Structure formats: C-alpha cells, structure tokens
Amino acid sequence: MTSACPQALKPLMNPRKKVDLKLIIVGALGVGKTSLLHQYVHKTFFEEYQTTLGASILSKIIILDDTTLKLQIWDTGGQERFRSMVSTFYKGSDGCVLAFDVTDPESFEALGIWRDDVLAKINPMEQSYPMVVLGNKIDLEDRKVPQEVARGWCKAKDMPYFEVSAKNDINVVQAFEVLASQALLRYQGTVESHLVDSIKLSPGQPKSRCC
Amino acid sequence: MKGGPYHDMLHSILGAYTCYRPDVGYVQGMSFIAAVLILNLDTADAFIAFSNLLNKPCQMAFFRVDHGLMLTYFAAFEVFFEENLPKLFAHFKKNNLTADIYLIDWIFTLYSKSLPLDLACRIWDVFCRDGEEFLFRTALGILKLFEDILTRMDFIHSAQFLTRLPEDLPADEVFASIATVQMQSRNKKWAQQQCSGVLLTGVSQELGEQRREQSLQDCVTPLAISLGLAGSPENSLVGGAVCAAERQPGNGKRKPIPQTLRLRGYLHLALKQSSTWHLYAFRLKPVKSRGSFRVGFLMLELALKQNSS
Numbered sequence: 396m397t398s399a400c401p402q403a404l405k406p407l408m409n410p411r412k413k414v415d416l417k418l419i420i421v422g423a424l425g426v427g428k429t430s431l432l433h434q435y436v437h438k439t440f441f442e443e444y445q446t447t448l449g450a451s452i453l454s455k456i457i458i459l460d461d462t463t464l465k466l467q468i469w470d471t472g473g474q475e476r477f478r479s480m481v482s483t484f485y486k487g488s489d490g491c492v493l494a495f496d497v498t499d500p501e502s503f504e505a506l507g508i509w510r511d512d513v514l515a516k517i518n519p520m521e522q523s524y525p526m527v528v529l530g531n532k533i534d535l536e537d538r539k540v541p542q543e544v545a546r547g548w549c550k551a552k553d554m555p556y557f558e559v560s561a562k563n564d565i566n567v568v569q570a571f572e573v574l575a576s577q578a579l580l581r582y583q584g585t586v587e588s589h590l591v592d593s594i595k596l597s598p599g600q601p602k603s604r605c606c
Numbered sequence: 607m608k609g610g611p612y613h614d615m616l617h618s619i620l621g622a623y624t625c626y627r628p629d630v631g632y633v634q635g636m637s638f639i640a641a642v643l644i645l646n647l648d649t650a651d652a653f654i655a656f657s658n659l660l661n662k663p664c665q666m667a668f669f670r671v672d673h674g675l676m677l678t679y680f681a682a683f684e685v686f687f688e689e690n691l692p693k694l695f696a697h698f699k700k701n702n703l704t705a706d707i708y709l710i711d712w713i714f715t716l717y718s719k720s721l722p723l724d725l726a727c728r729i730w731d732v733f734c735r736d737g738e739e740f741l742f743r744t745a746l747g748i749l750k751l752f753e754d755i756l757t758r759m760d761f762i763h764s765a766q767f768l769t770r771l772p773e774d775l776p777a778d779e780v781f782a783s784i785a786t787v788q789m790q791s792r793n794k795k796w797a798q799q800q801c802s803g804v805l806l807t808g809v810s811q812e813l814g815e816q817r818r819e820q821s822l823q824d825c826v827t828p829l830a831i832s833l834g835l836a837g838s839p840e841n842s843l844v845g846g847a848v849c850a851a852e853r854q855p856g857n858g859k860r861k862p863i864p865q866t867l868r869l870r871g872y873l874h875l876a877l878k879q880s881s882t883w884h885l886y887a888f889r890l891k892p893v894k895s896r897g898s899f900r901v902g903f904l905m906l907e908l909a910l911k912q913n914s915s
Contacts, residue, residue: 424634446634448719449710452765467762474634476671483706 412462416578417469418571419485421509422494423502424473427531430561431494432470435571440562447472450484459576466575475505478512485516490525490578492570495540497530497558503540503548510552523584525577527555529570534560615644619653626657633669635714636660642718642726664738668714679713680705682796683742689791690746694753701761708768713741720770725777739789739796747784 420428429447433439436453451470456463469488471481485491491513495502506528517524528549530540542558549556557570619640624631639659643652660669667675683705688695698704711720716733718726733740748771749756756764789796 446637448635448714449769450707450765451769452707452762454762454766472634476633479673480671480676480706480710483704 413465414462414579414582415465415467416489416575416582417467417487418490418492418574418578419469419471419488419513420492420494421471421481421485421513422473422492423475423496423499423505423509426473426494426496426499426502427561428473428492428494429470431492431529431531431559431567432468434561434564434567436468438564440564450481457572457575459572459579462579464575464579466571478509482512482516485513488513488517489582490527490574492527492529492574493554494529494531495545496532497538497540497545498532498535500539503530503545506548523581525574525581527557527570527574527577529557529559531559531561533558533565534563612641612644615649615652616640618649619644619656622653623657623660627660630660630666630669633671635711635719636669638715638718642716642723642730645723646727662738664713664741668710676706679742680709683709683745685791685794686742686746686787686789686796687749690787691750691753694749694757697757698764701764703761703764707765709745711769712745716741717744722773722775722777725775725780728777728781742796743787743789744780744784746787747780750787751779751783 420432422428425444429445429451430440432453433441436455447470449472453468453470455466455468457466458464469484471477471484493506493509493513495506497503510526513526514524528545530542530545545558546556555570555573557566557573559566559570561567616637620632620636623636640652640656643655643659646652647655659665664679666672667679684695687705716726717729721729729740729744736743748768752767756767759767
C-alpha cells in the first residue's frame with residue numbers, strides 16, 4: 396500500500412488485494428465493440444449483429460500479480476448521434492478501449508473524436524488516463540487501414556495499439572489485460588496520493604463500487 | 607440479416623424513412639420498431655405506420671437524441687418511480703443505478719428488443735391507446751414485478767438484469783404489475799394533449815415549453831394526425847374509435863388495460879383513413895436524391911401506386 400509500510404508486512408496485510416475497476420469501450424457503429432467484449436468475457440463470438448442501445452455492462456474477475464481485479468466493462472451504442480448520450484456513462488471510469496474496424500477507414504478517422512470526448516468527461520487535467528486502441532476484424536480480407544498508419548497514430552498519442560480479431564480471438568485478452576494493468580497502476584497511484592495528501596477514514600470510498 | 611426473411615422489406619422501410627425525414631435519418635434501434643410493424647402489415651402500410659409512430663413527440667425526442675428532452679423524460683420517470691417504489695428507488699440511488707441505463711433501450715425500441723414479441727405487441731397495443739405515459743408505466747411495472755429481487759442485488763447485477771430481462775417473462779404477471787402502477791403523484795400527472803403535445807403538469811414546465819415548439823412543427827405534417835398514430839388517442843381516428851367503444855360510465859376513471867392482443871386492429875384502423883399523406887410528405891419535404899437511397903425511392907413509388915389504385 397504505502398511506502399511507509401514495512402516490506403515484510405505487506406503479504407500479511409494484503410493476502411490478496413481486491414480492486415474494482417470500471418472500463419469502457421467506445422468507437423464507431425459496427426466496429427465490433429460488443430463482439431470484442433463477448434469474446435473477452437464469455438469466449439464466444441456471434442455472427443449476427445446485435446445493436447447496442449444505451450449501455451450494457453459486463454463483468455469479469457481477473458488476477459493480476461497479487462491483486463484480484465473485478466472489471467466492470469461498459470459497452471455503449473456507437474452511432475455518432477449517441478455520443479452526447481452515452482458520454483454520461485464515462486464518468487468514473489478507470490480506462491478506455493478505443494475500437495475501430497480495419498476495413499472501415501471512417502471508423503479509424505473517428506477515433507480522435509471519440510478519444511477527445513472521453514478525455515473531456517474524465518478529470519480533464521489528467522494525462523495518465525489509460526487508453527488502448529484496438530483495430531478489429533483483421534480476419535477479414537479487405538483491410539483498408541494499414542497497420543503502420545494505425546500504429547503511427549497511436550504512437551504519436553502514446554497509446555498501446557493492438558491488431559485484434561474478435562471472431563478468431565486474436566490478441567483480445569492481451570489488449571484488455573494491458574489496459575487493466577495500466578488502470579490498476581493509475582488506481583494505485585491515486586490511492587497513494589490520497590494517502591499522502593490526507594488520510595481518508597472511509598476506506599476505498601472513491602473507487603469501491605460493490606455494494 | 608442479409609438474405610434472411612424480411613431483410614429487403616426492412617431495408618426498404620428504413621431507406622424510405624431516411625428520404626422522408628433526412629433530418630432524423632437512420633438511428634440504431636429503428637429496425638426493432640420496423641420489424642414489429644412488418645410482422646403485422648405489408649411494406650407500404652408498415653412504412654406509413656413507422657413514420658407516424660416516430661413522429662410522436664416522445665419517439666422524436668429519443669430518435670433525434672435530443673439529450674435535454676430525454677433527461678427531462680428520465681427526470682419525470684423518476685418522480686413516478688419514487689412515488690410508486692420508494693424502497694427500490696432509494697436502493698438504486700445508493701448504487702448509482704440511473705434510469706438511462708435501462709430506459710434508453712426500453713423506450714427506443716418500445717420494448718421490442720427487451721421483451722418477448724407477444725408481450726411487446728400487447729404493450730404496443732395499450733401504448734397506441736394510452737400514449738407515451740404507458741411506456742413509462744410499463745417500465746415501472748417491470749421494476750415493481752422484480753422489486754424484491756432487485757433490492758437484493760448490487761449495481762452490476764441489477765444493471766445486467768434490467769438490460770437483459772428474463773426471456774420467460776410471464777405476460778399476465780407483467781400486466782398485473784403494470785396495472786398497479788399509479789401515474790399520479792400528488793398534484794402531478796403525466797398528461798397528454800392534442801397534437802402530440804405532452805405536458806407533465808407540475809413535473810416540468812420546461813418540457814412543456816420545449817414540447818409546444820416541437821409539436822407545432824409536427825402539426826405541419828397533418829399525416830401523423832390523420833393517421834391517428836400520433837397525438838392523443840382520444841382525439842385521433844384510431845384512438846377515438848377504440849376509446850369510444852371502450853368508454854366507461856363515470857368517465858375520468860382509468861380504463862382497464864385491455865387483455866387481448868389488438869395491435870393489428872389498431873394499425874389497420876389507423877391506416878384506413880390514410881391515402882394521401884405521403885404526398886404531403888413529398889411536398890413538404892422534398893426528397894434529396896442520393897444514390898444510396900434508391901431503395902427508399904422505389905419503396906415510396908410503390909407506396910404511391912398502391913394507394914392511388
């Protein structure tokens with residue numbers, strides 16, 4: 396927890412830490428946000444398209460190092476018009492997946508807007524808000540967004556980039572775990588700074604979302 | 607799905623709609639509404655009913671994603687939520703479970719995505735008669751039916767439960783639950799007025815103001831009114847006929863929720879009087895010629911031919 400805590404006591408005090416994290420996935424209509432989530436959480440893929448309206452929330456428990464992470468992942472409708480509406484769901488999130496479809500250049504071009512939109516809703520001063528970019532549908536033949544272009548864009552913005560396929564389960568787990576670990580780091584950072592700044596007596600109040 | 611039954615019909619209707627209302631265009635969720643209509647009507651009639659259904663103020667607010675107006679709807683919903691189910695309301699509040707999480711899906715698709723088709727049709731049935739109030743009443747009915755379970759759930763489980771309702775929802779229990787919901791909170795009630803204007807007396811003046819403006823716009827297209835699918839049922843042809851048949855002694859009492867599936871009847875009755883409305887649509891809103899809308903054009907031509915013969 397804190398640096399004041401003697402090293403030897405750590406395992407005794409935290410046999411296994413539990414952290415709740417809220418992640419969101421955004422991106423243009425039909426890029427495969429829901430499919431990516433289903434692949435990650437349920438290990439399934441559906442050929443049929445099922446539109447998402449409002450929000451749908453999935454949860455998954457993973458173990459990272461010595462911490463149990465309870466991920467709460469918010470899936471939102473991707474039509475441009477819904478952006479103002481779904482942006483209320485970004486509040487309090489610890490990390491974000493930006494998704495696009497490598498066969499759809501428009502979905503790639505829209506990433507910047509989605510990103511700005513998310514950052515505007517998060518604490519605007521924060522530079523370290525974790526985001527990863529997923530180029531989905533690499534299993535399809537008619538790819539339109541070159542890998543180098545996508546990679547370059549992400550590098551310029553300092554975001555990890557993954558080429559993924561929700562259908563064939565390529566790189567999906569890796570991408571989510573990188574985001575989860577970054578979100579965890581950020582979470583630990585905020586907890587520590589809270590402890591340094593002032594001692595909060597209500598434990599975990601800002602982050603705990605379980606009842 | 608492409609190649610599946612009704613795919614082309616659905617495509618025509620949605621395409622034609624984007625021609626008729628380019629200002630609204632295609633919005634996610636529309637296909638669910640169109641699908642229900644296709645199952646009950648032929649293509650041309652389904653298109654007419656679809657357009658007029660979407661001309662209703664509540665549907666317009668949602669499909670145009672008029673965020674301010676939607677929030678007002680949610681706020682109004684919460685007034686009745688707290689009144690009817692104070693315990694669950696407090697529980698949701700504590701867990702930060704806001705109404706938009708489940709209401710967006712329910713209201714956009716008029717329950718056709720979240721409920722079994724036969725149950726959704728029965729809800730449409732009463733919605734055609736009672737108006738938008740019934741959509742929100744239904745939401746409260748569902749919450750009430752599952753109040754005990756939901757009060758014991760944490761945020762994530764409640765949210766998941768409500769965004770994916772059980773598939774085997776017992777229709778009779780749902781309706782029995784809806785029937786016990788009071789849409790009157792002290793001096794506030796969800797009142798609807800003619801020409802698709804809706805006022806939430808006492809709940810929100812603002813909504814009324816915004817509405818009045820919008821309903822004037824809606825009035826420009828007399829089709830919606832002549833169809834009876836828009837506006838207050840009492841003042842429309844369909845609703846009027848049905849309400850007259852149902853009118854009870856001691857008017858003012860709430861009419862019982864009909865137990866039979868009458869959607870077909872409502873829609874056909876609505877369509878009887880509508881032969882020329884889409885001509886109005888053409889004159890009022892010249893359709894922009896864009897290649898991708900050709901399907902829509904063909905559909906409109908078809909509709910014109912069918913109605914003029």
